[in-house]
Amino acid sequence: MTIRERISEHVYVFRSTMYAQVNAGLVTTDEGCVLIDTLPFPQETREILNFVENRLRSHVRYIILTHSHADHVYGAYLFPEAEVVGHLLSRELLIKHTRPALAQARQRNSALGEVTLRLPTILTERQAALRVGGFTLHIYHSPGHAPDVVNVYVQEEKVYFASDTIMPTPYFVNGNIDSLRRSLLAIKEIPRVEDVVQGHGEVLLRGEVSTVIDAQLAYLDKIEAHVQEVLAAGGGKEELNQLDLEDCGLSRIALNGLVQQLHRANMYFLYGLAKRKQSQQPAGQAAR
Numbered sequence: 001m002t003i004r005e006r007i008s009e010h011v012y013v014f015r016s017t018m019y020a021q022v023n024a025g026l027v028t029t030d031e032g033c034v035l036i037d038t039l040p041f042p043q044e045t046r047e048i049l050n051f052v053e054n055r056l057r058s059h060v061r062y063i064i065l066t067h068s069h070a071d072h073v074y075g076a077y078l079f080p081e082a083e084v085v086g087h088l089l090s091r092e093l094l095i096k097h098t099r100p101a102l103a104q105a106r107q108r109n110s111a112l113g114e115v116t117l118r119l120p121t122i123l124t125e126r127q128a129a130l131r132v133g134g135f136t137l138h139i140y141h142s143p144g145h146a147p148d149v150v151n152v153y154v155q156e157e158k159v160y161f162a163s164d165t166i167m168p169t170p171y172f173v174n175g176n177i178d179s180l181r182r183s184l185l186a187i188k189e190i191p192r193v194e195d196v197v198q199g200h201g202e203v204l205l206r207g208e209v210s211t212v213i214d215a216q217l218a219y220l221d222k223i224e225a226h227v228q229e230v231l232a233a234g235g236g237k238e239e240l241n242q243l244d245l246e247d248c249g250l251s252r253i254a255l256n257g258l259v260q261q262l263h264r265a266n267m268y269f270l271y272g273l274a275k276r277k278q279s280q281q282p283a284g285q286a287a288r
């Protein structure tokens with residue numbers, strides 16, 4: 001069973017209990033609903049479908065996919081009538097990476113047997129807005145976690161869907177740490193936000209948002225400095241693990257402990273990038 005929360009009059013959040021507490025959002029209007037992401041397993045997204053049809057007596061008119069990662073997009077096929085909205089880059093990445101990965105995942109996991117990808121046909125770039133049934137959904141490009149991430153601000157409800165730009169531990173292994181910093185700072189600038197829905201984990205209230213973002217920025221600085229120190233001392237990859245998430249001011253138990261894997265992967269990623277950069281420098285320069 002997914003966890004369902006009504007966070008404002010017209011906005012619901014559905015949270016996966018099967019994988020990494022992924023959040024999907026639902027905006028209800030008189031002209032149909034807008035679904036913001038889907039849940040990892042068909043049986044979970046089907047709960048959203050049942051809720052919309054049987055409880056709300058409505059339908060999903062649009063699905064906004066916040067990025068191309070499997071855990072957010074696999075359920076879109078359950079809404080064949082809905083139009084799919086996403087970033088231009090998401091469409092490319094879905095075709096290039098998510099689709100072949102799905103073909104493999106289907107062989108390993110029978111629960112995914114009937115899943116097929118839906119590609120966005122309404123494509124956004126830097127910024128766009130969707131107007132449905134009296135609601136304005138602003139769609140902002142928010143790269144960092146991945147290059148194609150978008151955030152969705154439901155203006156009339158003052159709800160901000162941050163996708164994986166905000167997670168209990170920032171994660172940028174498929175993206176870029178500097179872009180993520182800029183995207184996190186950009187969220188602080190959005191006025192009149194009451195609730196922020198992270199891509200994974202619990203909904204943040206207005207009072208928490210700045211503190212959470214500052215803690216995430218501090219985390220990024222801390223791991224970056226740590227990787228540099230280890231490298232400067234000629235240390236190997238294993239030595240990165242001396243820095244615990246709690247030393248960086250973040251929870252080790254969030255997302256049922258999955259955050260520790262994300263943290264390690266972040267450091268390995270930065271280490272790998274720095275190593276590659278070192279080896280690309282001419283010998284004389286590297287000595288300086």
Ligand SMILES: [Zn+2]
Nearest residue numbers: 069071164199
């Ligand atoms: Zn995610």
